[in-house]
Amino acid sequence: MRTSMLALGAAAALFTGLAATAPTSRAVAADPAADVIAGRKAAFLLSGALFGQIKAGIDRGDDPKALGFAARALAGWARAIPGMFPAGSGAAPSEAQPAVWSDRAGFEARAADYAAAAAKLAELAKAGDKAGFAAQFGEVGKACKACHDAYRKPDDHH
Amino acid sequence: MRTSMLALGAAAALFTGLAATAPTSRAVAADPAADVIAGRKAAFLLSGALFGQIKAGIDRGDDPKALGFAARALAGWARAIPGMFPAGSGAAPSEAQPAVWSDRAGFEARAADYAAAAAKLAELAKAGDKAGFAAQFGEVGKACKACHDAYRKPDDHH
Incomplete structure (x- = not known):
């Protein structure tokens, strides 16, 4: 139980600072890569918010059945992640490491x-x-x- | 108050059936359009799950401060939406109507x-x-x- 509580804390800590990273406007994209970067960053924030809601549900002692849709949505997004990192989409403001492309098999395995x-x-x-x-x-x-x-590159929010 | 409760019901009804639409595997994409379609569909499910969690919070009478990150995440995703509908990404399994591209200004205004x-x-x-x-x-x-x-094309889930 101690282990799982520690893991829970680590999971919650992952998204610390995320609220401050929400973009205030959509960048006007000069290229498709900028659009897909903006899209995956926005979906990451959706994941983070959903993660926070699941954690709050656990803390309240909610029936986990009320959290199943959220879990399925996270799984669905996980399956879409590799496709959201096409070749050429690693420039700023992306925080992806070059290893996303140079070690593609490893990246897809983690996803x-x-x-x-x-x-x-x-x-x-x-x-x-x-x-x-x-x-x-x-x-x-x-x-x-x-x-x-x-x-993913380390940043000031982690 | 009656109006807002009706609106709330309409909002919740929007995502009826979404749970059944979660993809069970990532399609192997032959082209970038398939990847962006899979990404936006997955993010739509994240939005739906988050929407459900916000509604549950309202129903419980939660302090709305606990739901602010979720709202910001939805706003961030909304800003990313136009970029997730690049030209040429309207084929199945996309449920986008051709008007997304033929009436681009209207689509971007709604987003x-x-x-x-x-x-x-x-x-x-x-x-x-x-x-x-x-x-x-x-x-x-x-x-x-x-x-x-x-x-968006009408479907069996709505």
Whole structure:
């Protein structure tokens, strides 16, 4: 239990500072890469907000069935992530590391890990397994962090 | 108050059936358009899940300050939406209407309306205005619907 609570804390900490990073206007894109970068950054904030709502639900002791749609949405986004990092979309304001493209197989494997962890979270939600859901939420956070540590530039918000 | 409750119901109804639409695997993309379509569909599900969590928070009588990040994330996504509909990304499985491109100014105006409505929602959250937040949530849902009615194909889920 101690381990899962630590994992939960680590998962929540991932998004610390995210609220301050929301863009205030859509950049006028001169190229498709800028649009896809803006899109994936916006979806990352959606993920972060959803992560926060799931954590709040766990903290309240909610029936995890009420959080299953959120978990499935995270899994769906995880599966879309590789496609949101096309070649040539690594310039600022992207925070992607060059390894996203130079180690593509590794990057896609980490995204698949995230999708699998979120899909398992959704299964535990469906089963109404409150303790399992809380523990698995920590695993989802670790899957996010494993990918970010390797493929996302460190920034001031982390 | 009656009006805002009706609006709230309409907002919630927008996402009816969404849970069933989550993709079970990432399509292998033969072209960048397929990737951006998968990305925007996944982000739509994130939005839907977040919408559901906000509604649940309103129904519980939560302090709207706990929902401000979610509102800002919706606004950020709204601003990214036009860029996620590049030319040539209208084929199946996209549910976008041709008007997204033939009436681009109208489409971008509806997306901007959504962004403005969500930004106002975030302001009301920050102010801790519970009644105002609940009423504005209905307005956000109406902004979604106004755009979908004009620019998204009707489907079995609505």
